[in-house]
Amino acid sequence: MKEKIKSVYVCNVCGEQSPRWMGRCPSCGQWNTLTEDVIRETPATKAGKAPVLRGEVTSSKLRDINVNDEKSRILTGIEELDRVLGGGIVIGSVVLLGGEPGAGKSTLLLQICANLPAHLSVLYVTGEESIRQIKLRADRLHVTGDTVTVAAETEIETVTDLIHTHKPSLVIVDSIQTMHSAAVSSSAGSVSQVKECSAQLLACAKSLEIPVFIVGHVNKDGAIAGPKVMEHIVDTVLYFEGDRMLPYRILRAVKNRYGSTNEIGMFDMTGSGLREIVNPSKMLLEGRPLGVSGNCVACTMEGTRPILSEVQALVTKTSFGTPRRTASGFDFSRMNLLLAVLEKRGGYFMGAMDVYLNIVGGLELDDTACDLAVLLAVVSSLLDKPVPDDTIAIGEVGLGGEVRSINNLDARVKEAMRIGFRRVILPRHSLSQLDLKEFSDIELRGVSYLRDAIEII
Template identity: 45%
Template sequence: MAKIKTKYKCHSCGYISASYLGRCPNCGAWNQFEKETETVQAHSAKGSPSRLIKKTGINEPVKIEAVKAEKEERIQTSMGELNRVLGGGIVPGSLVLIGGDPGIGKSTLMLQIMSELSQKFKVLYVSGEESANQIKLRADRLGLAANDMLLYPETDMEDIRQQIDTIKPDFVVIDSIQTMNEPSLDSMTGSASQVREVTSELMKIAKMDAITVFVIGHVTKEGAIAGPKILEHMVDTVLYFEGDEHHAYRILHSVKNRFGAANEIGMFEMVNKGLQEVTNPSAIFLDERLPNSTGSAIVVSLEGTRPILAEIQALVTPTAFGYAKRTTAGIDFNRAGLLLAVLEKRGNLMLQNQDVYLTATGGIRLNEPAVDLAVVMAIASSYKNQEILPTDCFVGEVGLTGEVRRVNQIDARIKEAAKTGFKRIFIPKHNMRSSLQNMGIEVIPVSSIPQALKLVLA
């Protein structure tokens, strides 16, 4: 006999309770529990072999040295930036999750990529938000009408599974995961249980049938992908499509990748004909610098395996209130507060009565510690009203005692700075080697904040 099982699950952390709770005892969130009911069927002790066993031929534990690892060739797209973020191309049979703000260009990117792949592979585009007519109009606008991509406007996972079994496509796009409905569950479409079960089914399809599945996900107002956190753990790759609505540039950022480096980024520009890749992001971030301006410093940041030159701007003005104001954009707020304290204590700059505004231009987010030295120099330049030479750039992490600490992959950073045309680069003293002096740029080692201030703003 089938039994009806009822439980309450926290939408934020996945905590399960037998009864409704106003506040989650695990994560402390309020009003996040939702009711879930499922039908539990009695299973026999011995079932038939799963499709995964049939596919791999392994039905018992084996030694890892006895497993034959077959390396599959990645599928290259015409967009080198997408190939870079995915770790060198699309891995057949992988499950990729793409999240981003509404209107950022997720569906446009998928439509362009799948239209290209449909010339060589069988592609099924499942849309739960748009009709086939709407997708066709967008494809015409982007100049993608001549392709063999199959459109299927549907939200029922049972029907979608049947179509996948019938068509046997090489690629499947789900747009979006929050609109898909698993009919065996009583919970509402888009709920945590629905998203979890639909993702689980898509994962089985990807792994057992060797079908590459791209899943588009909505994001919450906090910027995280809507649904339970387990959604990101289940998929192979998690990509965030980011960008400012007031800028045409978009950044595709990988936060998880089982087949390549995480934190890799790819840059695109939104134009009338869709998304175009940007092969030289450093030029984009630096092309609007004003000459003879104070409060500006260039940092060589490392995003995944790609070094990028970005401009950090600082504005330091006397405060008109009792407490000094600090504002950041693209730079971690707490890290900025720490660096201001170091500057005041170790650099002898009176900043407690100064409002400080910090930004990383171009809409990029700089989170690695290697940007600390550039942030400190930009603040000091604005405070002293002294210009930093436009041919100088900086790399280094700053400690609480004012020391400049070593960073990784210093060779790649110096090469990027030299290639872009900079004359001097300030690096941590412990990163200095004799071989770095022959890279077409003057390399200056610094060991502390006072020494860097003396060399640059003396």
């Protein structure tokens, strides 16, 4: 019997299917996300008919599978990327890389080609550029390309044939939205095409044990364009973050089957490509004004790495009936909560003050251990009294004005010592977590309430 073809409407966000178009998705509630798609239905097998044999099926005992050998992962030669991936590229894994246009996705992938060991080959499939354009970028990034094969192809069946023919050590597909399958009648970039192309690449990677990097476009909301099922079937999802007007880029894993999702990698976008930032704390604190009010240094944990960042606050009298509040790099609701605590528990009236909060370097601080540094920066600007330049504040502030204990305090204080700070304001209850003999070169000032911390500065 022939296949049945019918038209359905699929949500680009959650993948919900509907027989007719609707302005709002009934599943996720998003507006104008249903797009028309064509699917094929294969007739069900008749009852009593013998199943079709699809060849010999192989299986292995779990205890007989060896994953401790050196061939289980491939080191990219880029330490920041290896850290985010959990120690390198896992053999047979599929990695989805997303980010804003111009963030550096294609640049990073070409630099991987340059840093891989010489005995490993790469197949670079581009659907957006010609092979000459890839060559021009490779020359700028000093990629020799001795082991790199480039193909400008958009048909996924041809791409999988190339993979089976060349059997490279790594495959890069840039991008999945430009690929199309002859088995699907819809246009490239549609929900069905993205699902089908991703599934074929996944099957190819698992059967041949070849890792595959897939570049994914993002929509106006910053999420990877296409159905969520694409993010479910891949092993790792990486996002490039950072303002295009700033040179710094942050690589973050939002899904990783082979490692932690808390690790980040930091890069500096230069004319010759992405440069690793080995010491992000030092980079973020470069050019910090000394002896100026409204500045305080906070410490946030990104995975196992402590990062110091400068918090800037500006408090001025408002010119309107309602004071203005602005936060860049910090949660706006959290800032309003802390300002209410400062007014109620600290005794500083903020109802007639405009408050502007900025985290230098484009870093997003979502760690509650930065609460104390934010409040001290606000008080410093309000009183026009600088926080000592050699002082760092670490601690979570509760609604009662108490400074609560935090985790990973040992690593945070060691990072402050390494950068050169001489005093740390921290929760008094957390002092028991530290070996005071180990931190004899730095002054530890324990505080129980917000008022105690304000008195120190």
